[in-house]
Amino acid sequence: MAYEITLITTMAISILFALSLNFITGFCGQISLGHAAFMGVGAYTSAVMLKAGFPFLFTIPFAGTFAGLLGILVGFASLRVRHDFLAITTMGVVFLFVGLVRQQEFLGGEIGISGIRGSPFGRIGFMYICLGLAAVFAMFSLAVKRSWMGYVFASIADNEDISRVLGIDVSKYKLIAFVVGTSTAGIAGALYTQHFRFVGPDSFGFVESVTVLAMVIVGGIGSVWGVAVAAAFLSVMPLLFQFVNDFKILVYGGLLFCMMRWAPDGLAGIVSRWIKRLRSTS
Amino acid sequence: MLYLELFFQGIVQGSIYALIALGLTLVYGLLRILHVAHAALFTLGGYLGVIITNATGSFLLATAVAMIVVGFVGIAVYKLAYEPLLSKPPFISLIASIALFIASEEIFRIIFGPYGLSYTNPPMQGYFELFGGFFLKYGEALVIALSVVMLVILGWFAAATRLGVSWRATVTDPDMARAFGINTQNVRYMNFFIGSALAAAAGVFVAMLNNLVEPSMGSVASYKALAIIVLGGLGSIRGTLIAAMAIGIIESFGTIYIGHLLDRDALAFAFLIVVLMIRPQGLLGAK
Numbered sequence: 001m002a003y004e005i006t007l008i009t010t011m012a013i014s015i016l017f018a019l020s021l022n023f024i025t026g027f028c029g030q031i032s033l034g035h036a037a038f039m040g041v042g043a044y045t046s047a048v049m050l051k052a053g054f055p056f057l058f059t060i061p062f063a064g065t066f067a068g069l070l071g072i073l074v075g076f077a078s079l080r081v082r083h084d085f086l087a088i089t090t091m092g093v094v095f096l097f098v099g100l101v102r103q104q105e106f107l108g109g110e111i112g113i114s115g116i117r118g119s120p121f122g123r124i125g126f127m128y129i130c131l132g133l134a135a136v137f138a139m140f141s142l143a144v145k146r147s148w149m150g151y152v153f154a155s156i157a158d159n160e161d162i163s164r165v166l167g168i169d170v171s172k173y174k175l176i177a178f179v180v181g182t183s184t185a186g187i188a189g190a191l192y193t194q195h196f197r198f199v200g201p202d203s204f205g206f207v208e209s210v211t212v213l214a215m216v217i218v219g220g221i222g223s224v225w226g227v228a229v230a231a232a233f234l235s236v237m238p239l240l241f242q243f244v245n246d247f248k249i250l251v252y253g254g255l256l257f258c259m260m261r262w263a264p265d266g267l268a269g270i271v272s273r274w275i276k277r278l279r280s281t282s
Numbered sequence: 283m284l285y286l287e288l289f290f291q292g293i294v295q296g297s298i299y300a301l302i303a304l305g306l307t308l309v310y311g312l313l314r315i316l317h318v319a320h321a322a323l324f325t326l327g328g329y330l331g332v333i334i335t336n337a338t339g340s341f342l343l344a345t346a347v348a349m350i351v352v353g354f355v356g357i358a359v360y361k362l363a364y365e366p367l368l369s370k371p372p373f374i375s376l377i378a379s380i381a382l383f384i385a386s387e388e389i390f391r392i393i394f395g396p397y398g399l400s401y402t403n404p405p406m407q408g409y410f411e412l413f414g415g416f417f418l419k420y421g422e423a424l425v426i427a428l429s430v431v432m433l434v435i436l437g438w439f440a441a442a443t444r445l446g447v448s449w450r451a452t453v454t455d456p457d458m459a460r461a462f463g464i465n466t467q468n469v470r471y472m473n474f475f476i477g478s479a480l481a482a483a484a485g486v487f488v489a490m491l492n493n494l495v496e497p498s499m500g501s502v503a504s505y506k507a508l509a510i511i512v513l514g515g516l517g518s519i520r521g522t523l524i525a526a527m528a529i530g531i532i533e534s535f536g537t538i539y540i541g542h543l544l545d546r547d548a549l550a551f552a553f554l555i556v557v558l559m560i561r562p563q564g565l566l567g568a569k
Contacts, residue, residue, distance in 0.1 A: 031373050031376075077558070080559055080562045081562045083372060084314075084316055084372065084376070084512070084516065085512060085558060085564075087373065087376060088508050088509065088554070089554070091505060091508065092509065092551030092552075092554050092555050093551075093555070095505065095551045096548050096552055098545070098548065099545030099546075099549075100545075100548065102545050103545060206501075206505065207384065210380055210381075214381075217377060247388060249384050249385070249387065250385050250388035250389065252381075252384070252385075253381045253382065253383070253384040253385025253386075254381070255381075256377060256378075256380075256381035257381035257385060260367065260374050260375075260378035260381065261363070261366060261367070261378060264374045
């Protein structure tokens with residue numbers, strides 16, 4: 001039973017993390033190659049506070065706030081640079097984050113922070129918290145997607161200049177997307193800390209950023225259901241199959257490449273094409 | 283004295299960055315693709331260099347063979363990975379490229395083993411004593427010299443040969459070039475061949491300086507080379523060369539003076555972000 005609880009908790013945290021990136025990249029069309037840095041900020045915030053004796057639930061808002069503050073900064077950067085330049089800038093953010101954390105004594109340097117105390121709610125209680133947060137954010141994403149704000153995001157993702165001509169305050173909505181997405185990633189980071197009871201600089205690097213981007217893309221950019229399914233599947237795949245665990249990066253890389261090469265609209269795109277074909281034949 | 287030594291270290295590192303980043307700039311200039319998998323070719327070059335040197339004993343032969351073989355691999359990467367994605371939005375090929383790169387790192391690990399390879403007889407040991415206790419290793423001198431030679435040849439090729447002119451014409455305006463009867467497909471192959479061959483040379487040089495090749499040697503290089511071409515203004519060759527040298531020198535000084543605050547590999551990105559916030563189009567990019 002303990003094994004299933006670990007699986008489900010890991011899954012829930014990954015879903016929350018992937019949906020938070022989906023908010024920025026999927027909804028608003030701003031590519032981010034450094035999303036793990038925001039999870040890292042949340043995870044470290046929570047770890048330091050837990051070590052100082054604060055209760056776990058109390059650390060969650062702080063984890064979200066600090067990650068969101070960094071998110072505003074990167075959001076401002078996204079107002080200055082676009083497309084390829086933004087991709088590389090966000091990539092720079094994650095390298096900066098790892099580079100800074102490595103050299104800080106109080107964050108444990110290369111070794112990281114270990115020996116974090118377990119959840120006061122027990123493993124099952126904690127699993128429900130993670131599932132609950134993931135579900136709440138998924139509902140919120142769905143609601144935003146169907147609201148006027150979702151259409152504004154879609155229009156910015158589609159063509160920024162035309163949106164501006166239409167009178168949309170592009171800068172404002174980009175910042176909103178960044179703040180919501182990054183502070184949610186921070187909250188996912190706090191959950192990560194409590195789940196693994198260890199944080200280190202290598203847990204939040206570039207490969208992790210690409211991994212979460214892989215979840216969003218394999219799921220289908222912008223599709224809440226697709227991304228949640230892909231995140232659940234990809235996050236537990238290495239735990240379920242030893243083969244996948246041994247060659248985790250090869251499998252992720254290969255899958256991501258094949259997806260881009262043959263089905264760039266992801267699972268959601270495959271499913272919707274499939275449904276369309278069923279309807280047209282019947 | 284310390285300043286001069288740091289400066290030379292920076293130039294050596296900068297030459298290597300320039301060789302890697304040049305291929306990226308060429309690909310970006312022609313196809314608007316951020317070719318992250320370029321660094322896999324750099325790693326492949328390093329492996330071939332060490333293996334061939336160990337087998338034949340000739341370092342120069344190894345460099346030449348590595349450059350030619352990797353050049354053709356570069357063409358294959360274009361054919362298999364990028365050509366089918368050209369009509370898709372740009373981030374698709376970027377992510378495909380990242381995926382290809384991280385998968386290739388794992389493939390190197392499986393084929394060549396996780397611990398890396400070294401030269402049985404490391405070439406170019408020994409050093410010049412220039413003046414007042416200032417040493418320059420043969421290897422470092424060779425890297426600077428060969429980098430300059432390769433860049434000069436490339437410059438001559440682009441400026442004074444028919445192929446070079448058709449290449450520049452295609453970069454400037456592909457449709458017009460096609461209308462003048464230039465085979466743009468061949469130009470793309472040539473572009474990938476040259477860029478990949480230069481990356482292979484850089485891989486061989488790094489393998490020589492560290493006497494080690496390992497599966498992950500490309501990762502830092504790839505991201506840093508991206509930082510360099512963005513810094514140079516994406517697609518600008520002169521900007522890339524300047525940015526490569528600047529990053530090389532900044533790193534070599536920065537490690538000493540602010541290394542306790544920031545990891546060496548993060549310095550390039552700190553510099554990049556600062557520059558982009560002031561000049562979003564890069565150092566020499568056009569608006």
